[in-house]
Amino acid sequence: MIPGSFAYHRPKSAQEAVNLLAQLGDEARPLAGGHSLIPMMKLRLAKPAHLIDLGRIGDLKFIKEEAGAIVIGAMTTQHEMIASERLTKALPILREAALLIADPQVRYQGTIGGNVANGDPGNDMPALMQCLDATYHLLGKGGERKVKARDFYQGAYFTSLEPGELLTAVRIPVPASGHGYAYEKLKRKVGDYATAAAAVVLTMQGGTCKSAAIGLTNLSETPLFAADAAAALVGSDLGKAALDKAAAAAEAQVAPASDGRGPAEYRRRMAGVMLRRAVERAKSRAS
Amino acid sequence: MAKSQVTMTINGRSVDALVEPRMLLVHFLREQQNLTGTHIGCETTHCGACTVDIDGRSVKSCTIFAVQADGASITTIEGMAKPDGTLHALQEAFREKHGLQCGFCTPGMIMRAHRLLQENTNPTDEEIRWGISGNICRCTGYQNIVKAIRYAADKLGGRLTKEAAE
Numbered sequence: 008m009i010p011g012s013f014a015y016h017r018p019k020s021a022q023e024a025v026n027l028l029a030q031l032g033d034e035a036r037p038l039a040g041g042h043s044l045i046p047m048m049k050l051r052l053a054k055p056a057h058l059i060d061l062g063r064i065g066d067l068k069f070i071k072e073e074a075g076a077i078v079i080g081a082m083t084t085q086h087e088m089i090a091s092e093r094l095t096k097a098l099p100i101l102r103e104a105a106l107l108i109a110d111p112q113v114r115y116q117g118t119i120g121g122n123v124a125n126g127d128p129g130n131d132m133p134a135l136m137q138c139l140d141a142t143y144h145l146l147g148k149g150g151e152r153k154v155k156a157r158d159f160y161q162g163a164y165f166t167s168l169e170p171g172e173l174l175t176a177v178r179i180p181v182p183a184s185g186h187g188y189a190y191e192k193l194k195r196k197v198g199d200y201a202t203a204a205a206a207v208v209l210t211m212q213g214g215t216c217k218s219a220a221i222g223l224t225n226l227s228e229t230p231l232f233a234a235d236a237a238a239a240l241v242g243s244d245l246g247k248a249a250l251d252k253a254a255a256a257a258e259a260q261v262a263p264a265s266d267g268r269g270p271a272e273y274r275r276r277m278a279g280v281m282l283r284r285a286v287e288r289a290k291s292r293a294s
Numbered sequence: 295m296a297k298s299q300v301t302m303t304i305n306g307r308s309v310d311a312l313v314e315p316r317m318l319l320v321h322f323l324r325e326q327q328n329l330t331g332t333h334i335g336c337e338t339t340h341c342g343a344c345t346v347d348i349d350g351r352s353v354k355s356c357t358i359f360a361v362q363a364d365g366a367s368i369t370t371i372e373g374m375a376k377p378d379g380t381l382h383a384l385q386e387a388f389r390e391k392h393g394l395q396c397g398f399c400t401p402g403m404i405m406r407a408h409r410l411l412q413e414n415t416n417p418t419d420e421e422i423r424w425g426i427s428g429n430i431c432r433c434t435g436y437q438n439i440v441k442a443i444r445y446a447a448d449k450l451g452g453r454l455t456k457e458a459a460e
Contacts, residue, residue: 009318009321011316012314012315013315015298015315017361041358042354045357045359046339049337109428110342110428111352111425112345112352112353115353197427198340
């Protein structure tokens, strides 16, 4: 279908965008890459009366290194992140996950801000951000505030974003050098959303897992930070016993929907499978 | 809602128009600019038949508004051949290697392949397949599409041998 009518605004700064959002209220939606919002508008599931196009706000597009963290502007595209050698050196799991999002065309437009702020349970970045203990920078009428990714997601399309707030940047602590990582994504076909996916970052010391963080994608209304599953790995040799415990913890935590990607029971089991594969691969990469 | 002024360059030509903000770029190209080579093959941003090249990016034109392309430089399939009609290497390749049957996906395939070959001038077959993963073909099973893109890459890269040309 053709989208419904809307008034189009093109602010030149994040502050101008926030002012517009405050002025226009909940009939206004920000437009980033548009590859979640516009498909919804074409189905008329979304009918904003106002669109605030963030596409000309150059200040929202950056990749910076700051004291032990990488900060990425919200309008940075998946393509730009994939192409950044510096980003890949510090955070190789980010490129691995980004390459599994949709397809090349979508990645040219899709932004990290849109992927994490939308609250779509299918998006790949949110669980990864939780795994990495990222912090989101939010800008509203009242100024700036920061919310951890692990605290940000309340339900499907329901996040900690207050009305009139814009997510401007994502701050990710750089994982320890020698960390192992993997993003394992089960999907029906290339480019699909996850049937089940697991992001794992871990460190090893002399054959023992010293630390582990796990994020699970599209297995619940929100991304899941799998603290129990990770705890089952820490202090272990990542052998079968530990993997069994971690997989069981993950399967107990997830609440997948039954849909075209499979019945809930299948997706629950696949959560465990993806977790096992991700841990194995992360372990092989750790040094 | 009030119309917006947009100015863009399409296939090297400057274009000025008044559009509703909600007009998708693909409709703008097809209906207002009469550039009907860009096709609409789905409703869900999957098929890629609408793929064009905008400021060095492959973009599914069904999923952006024309107003977002204000100030942009766009190449569509109509802009690939030279003004004298000489086919672009990719167009020649799709003919030589029978990379199409019905032809509906073909403009999108060629526009995507064009950018792919800028990203990677000598892709392996696997890289080609990944590279066109945003473009669906119902007819060919992709074999000859991959061969066509390989042929074009080799031609553009000066690697075309007499064998490959046959």
